[in-house]
Amino acid sequence: MRKFKRLKVALCAIGGWMSLSVVSRPVWGAERVFLTYGILERSISVSSLEAYARTGTLDSDLYVYSQYVTPEQLQTLRKALLTRADLTPIAVSQFLYTQQGEILLRRLGQIIQPDSRDTGFFAIRAALILASADPEGLTALNVLRKFPTRGLRVDLQRSLDIAGELGNLINQTNRATQTIAQLSNTETTPLPGGAIPDLSVRGAYGFQKEALRLVDRSRGFVQALGRERVFPVDVYLPVARRQPLSASIPVVVISHGLGSDRGTFRYLAEHLASHGFAVAVPEHPGSNAKQLQALVGGTVNEVTSPSEFIDRPLDIKYLLDELERRANTDSRYQRLNIKQVGLLGQSFGGYTVMALAGAPINFQQLQRSCQPAEIDRTLNLSLLLQCRAGALPPISYNLSDSRVKAIIAINPITSSVFGQAAIAQIETPTMIITGNADTVAPALPEQIQPFTWLKAPERYLALIDRGTHFSALQEGDAQGVPLPPEVIGEAPNVARRYVNALGLAFFQTYLANRSDYRPYLSAAYARTLSQDPLRLNLVQSLTVAQLNGE
Known part of the structure; x- marks a missing residue:
């Protein structure tokens, strides 16, 4: 029994060390890290950790x-x-004083004390701030050396509780992935005879790119003092x-995600244009890369x-209104069909296009999901953004x-920003593309389960195995917050290939009325596209019972 307890404490210690990779320390600095598990407590000196990190030497501790x-x-x-996080003290400080930063600090504060x-x-x-200001930079070891008390406690019981919750989410996501793969593999819809086209390659058209500057002066009910919206x-x-x-x-209009810009889907805009589509890519000034730069620079506080x-x-x-105006005055725009428009959006842009397709903001769902107790224990980082919508006046927009x-x-x-009731109101053909390694907007609660809520008769769910939140993005035009390769994930070029092919088949079918492209919106075609390390599966229906294994 004693040996089992020693093993349990040792395993908990490893979990505690993982927690330390997101902390730091100042003034005199922590000398010992205390690992607590119920009434049990063990400690290890920071000097032992530092010696091992720098020289590989294991002392008695x-x-x-x-x-x-x-x-x-x-x-x-x-x-x-x-491992050093390449962030300035200004960037760290600015984020940690935002609402989202304080929520994360409260969560960490339950574990690290x-x-x-x-x-x-x-x-x-x-x-964290002091470590990022140190010449050595923001590392877990430097965080320990900057921690403002001589002792630092890691609650391993709470760490293991969170690890258990995370493990449950991962297991549920893996089961959902297996279910989707099985459903995809059982689809028998044949592809047309002859050579199977690669819809990810460029088309027969060239394209011209034009930069517009739009000024909307009608936003008074949203923005203070009736300020204009320039984008x-x-x-x-x-x-x-x-x-x-x-x-x-x-x-087709493309809406970028939070902290991105209109360059992150440039590859798709060029691809669709080469196949005869007009593509407009607006930049949303309050949630683009410049907004994050302003946060880092201290000129905004959210x-x-x-x-x-x-x-x-x-x-x-407003952009569609402007394109209609130009169609009446500019010969280059006269052929544009503004009455039948397709939208594509990623992350916050995904919210944007679903709102335009008929899903209203669900204030009742936000009230339920955004209680402090719910936010403090969530593993879903996107909830921190969604709950911002709860600060809006609860009216019908x-x-x-x-x-x-x-x-x-x-x-x-x-x-949370939509919930089941709002998503069920979308009637237009809809495709959701998800990656089961998304740690920002987890696939199961944010895309897979919401897909089961769709009532639109034409709907598709494409799942990229091992795809992350950033797999489909390319480097934007503005310098944003640098992301390490581990966060971006493997082979983003493969994910972009999938987006090109599926996007073309979808918009040819539902915008250009090309019925000859419909067979490529199928599991069979997804299998022809699929390649390692990011395997692709596509289904056209999925039920809650199937997700639950019933």
Whole structure:
């Protein structure tokens, strides 16, 4: 029994060390880390951790724990202690004083505490800021050396509770992935005879890119003092080369995610334009890369304003109005069919296009989901953004647009800002693209389960195995917050290939009325596209009973 307890404490210690990769320390600095599990408590000196991190030497403090882990796990610990996050103290400080930053600090403060056993909220914030200002930078080891008390306590019971919750979510997501793969593999719809086309390659048309600057002066009810909304738009117009253009050119609008810009889907805009689509890519000024730069620079104090949940759809409405005006005065725009528009959005952009397709903001769901107790224990980071919408006046906003005839939502945020009642109101053909390795907007609560709520008769769910929240993005035009390769994930070029092929098949079918493309919206075609390391599956229906294994 004693041996079992020692093993349990040692395993808990490894979990505690993982927690340290998100902390820091100041003033005199922590000398010992106390690992508590109920009434049991063990400690290890920070100097022992530092010696091992820098030289690989295991002293007597660390040796007792090393007996219960593999050499690979020890090397992971060593790397975690010294891995540097390339963030400035201004960037760290600005984020930690936002509402989202304070929510994360409260969550960490339940696990990591000063020796007084009070919440670690303030100590963690101070340690993170001071560590990022140190020449060595923001590393887990430097965080320990900047922690403002001599002792630092890690509550392993709470750590294991959170790890258990995370494990349950991962297991549920894996089961959902298996279910979707099985359903996809059982589909027997044949592809047309002959050579199977690769819809991810460029088409026969050239394109011209035009930069517009739009000024909407009608936003008084959302923005203080009736300020105007100024935003840039890139328009990609197809140009005839080997074949003539259609008399009615279909239009697609792309909405970027939080902290991105209109360059992150440039590859898709060029691809669709080469196949005869006109593509407009607006930049949403309150939630783009410049907004995050302003947060880092100290000129704004929030990641995004609640009004952005209204402004983003209104940006696209205003853009469509502008394209209609230009169609009456500019010969280059005369062929554009603004009465049948397709939308594609990623993350916050996924919310945007679903709102325009008819899903209203669900204030009752937000009230239920955004209780402090719910937020403090959530593993869903996107909830921190969705709950910002709860600060809006709870009125009915007219965000839908009848010109929208088909939408694609990539990694959309949906569970609380919409919920089941709102998503069920979408009637247009809809495709949701998700990745089961998304740690920002987790696939199961944000995309897979919401797909089961759709009532639209034409609906598709494409699942990219091992796809992340950032797999489908390319580097944008503005310099945003740098993301390490581990966060972006493997082979983003493969994910972008899927988006090109599925996006073309979807919009040809539902905007250009090309029925010959419908067979490529199938599990059979997804199998022809699928390649390692990101396997692709596609289904057209999924029920809650199937997700539950019934």
